[in-house]
Structures are given as structure tokens and as C-alpha cells.
Amino acid sequence: MGQDYKEIAIKLFKQGKFDLAKISFNIAFNETPSDELLAFIELCDMAKDSPSDALTLFEIYFDPANDDSAQSINEIIDIMQSSVQQSTMEIESQNAITYADFKNLLNQNDFRTLFESILFSTRIIITHKDELFELVNFLVDHGFLDIGLKYLEGSAKMFMGDERMELMLEKIRGKDENSLK
Structure with a gap:
């Protein structure tokens, strides 16, 4: 069998x-x-x-x-x-952390504070598309629309056809339009 x-x-x-x-x-x-x-x-x-x-x-x-x-x-x-x-x-040779390590740090810190502290000095290594969408969701929810959009644009080819890509773009558009009002 x-x-x-x-x-x-x-x-x-x-x-x-x-x-x-x-x-x-x-x-x-x-x-x-x-x-x-x-x-x-x-x-x-x-x-x-x-x-x-x-x-x-x-x-x-x-x-x-x-x-x-x-x-x-x-x-x-x-x-x-x-x-x-x-x-x-x-990962060790670059100044980078895995998304899993980032999430562990997030358990002890505020997202905005943590992300701003690593924004210019550390890369976040994403290994699965679920991690990408979760990170972009965090970014958009905390006002980092441009950075979230850059993450999506940078991985658009890999995730073509994934319905979450379009949903995330709509969410960013909606947040962007609300910020203009």
C-alpha cells in the first residue's frame, strides 16, 4: 500500500x-x-x-x-x-536575521520600535511566502506602506497568481487613500 x-x-x-x-x-x-x-x-x-x-x-x-x-x-x-x-x-556573514528570529524579537517588543531599530542595519530573510505576506501585513498596519509595497514588488514574480498578492495591494491602496483624506 x-x-x-x-x-x-x-x-x-x-x-x-x-x-x-x-x-x-x-x-x-x-x-x-x-x-x-x-x-x-x-x-x-x-x-x-x-x-x-x-x-x-x-x-x-x-x-x-x-x-x-x-x-x-x-x-x-x-x-x-x-x-x-x-x-x-x-545569514551569518550578512547583517541579517531570519523572519522567525524577527518574530521572536517581536514577542518582546513593539513592531514599530523593533522594525525602526533594524530598518537600516539588518536584512530580514524570508524563506516562505506566508512569512512575506505576514511581514507586509505588519508593515501596512503600522504605517510602513512604501516599504510594504517594495517587499511586494520585489517578490511579485515569485508570487504571481497568489490571490493574497492582490488583496495586499488593495489593502495598501486603501490605506494610502485614507492617508490622503
């Missing part, structure tokens, strides 16, 4: 339905645990931020010219781990 869920997940992944693929891979893993399925689950997470990279790694694994699938899965795992390590090193 686990094989059926794996096959379903593979089809879903190839169709770009990464969340559904992850669920199916999880079910298959619960029935028959394996490193391969864990790697596929990680690929589903990776696909949220970098769909083309995840699909490329996925295709490498299923390349008919590839004789050793175990070696391929280990290479994929190594690539994903090095990507995480590289991201960590980039």
Missing part, C-alpha cells in the same frame, strides 16, 4: 502539487519508512521556496540513465544539506 502512496506522491510532485505530494509521501513513509521517502518529503519543503531546483533534483533521481538510485538519493540529500548550510553561512 505504501508504494501506491509513493506513486501518487510522485505524480503530484511532477504536477507541482507539492503540499499534496508531501502528504502522500508522509503516508507512504509511515507505512514503509525509508531514506528515500524522507528525502522526497524534504524536496517537497524545498519546492515551496525553489520549485525549479526541487524539480531538477527530483528528475535527477528518476533519470533512466541513473543505475544507482540509492547513490542518487544520497547525493540529493547532500545537495539539500549543503544548501541549508550555505543559507546559514550567508
Whole structure:
């Protein structure tokens, strides 16, 4: 039965339905645990931020010219781990914090005060589109309309078709019009 869920997940992944693929891979893993399925689950997470990279790694694994699938899965795992390590090193080398760290600081501080204190000295690293929309929402609610709009413009290509993009733009327009009155 686990094989059926794996096959379903593979089809879903190839169709770009990464969340559904992850669920199916999880079910298959619960029935028959394996490193391969864990790697596929990680690929589903990776696909949220970098769909083309995840699909490329996925295709490498299923390349008919590839004789050793175990070696391929280990290479994929190594690539994903090095990507995480590289991201960590980039954050450390820049004056940057992750959005999760920013939110933790927010629990102890007022948004406006915290954001103004890091505005010119620290980058906020956003890893998921949910984080982007949450940050932009905070920015708009606290009067940072221009900065919120810049965040949206900078990521418009990545989130084309996401209905939250249009809703957020409408919210900014509405706030901007109210400030003119």
C-alpha cells in the first residue's frame, strides 16, 4: 500500500502539487519508512521556496540513465544539506536575521520600535511566502506602506497568481487613500 502512496506522491510532485505530494509521501513513509521517502518529503519543503531546483533534483533521481538510485538519493540529500548550510553561512556573514528570529524579537517588543531599530542595519530573510505576506501585513498596519509595497514588488514574480498578492495591494491602496483624506 505504501508504494501506491509513493506513486501518487510522485505524480503530484511532477504536477507541482507539492503540499499534496508531501502528504502522500508522509503516508507512504509511515507505512514503509525509508531514506528515500524522507528525502522526497524534504524536496517537497524545498519546492515551496525553489520549485525549479526541487524539480531538477527530483528528475535527477528518476533519470533512466541513473543505475544507482540509492547513490542518487544520497547525493540529493547532500545537495539539500549543503544548501541549508550555505543559507546559514550567508545569514551569518550578512547583517541579517531570519523572519522567525524577527518574530521572536517581536514577542518582546513593539513592531514599530523593533522594525525602526533594524530598518537600516539588518536584512530580514524570508524563506516562505506566508512569512512575506505576514511581514507586509505588519508593515501596512503600522504605517510602513512604501516599504510594504517594495517587499511586494520585489517578490511579485515569485508570487504571481497568489490571490493574497492582490488583496495586499488593495489593502495598501486603501490605506494610502485614507492617508490622503
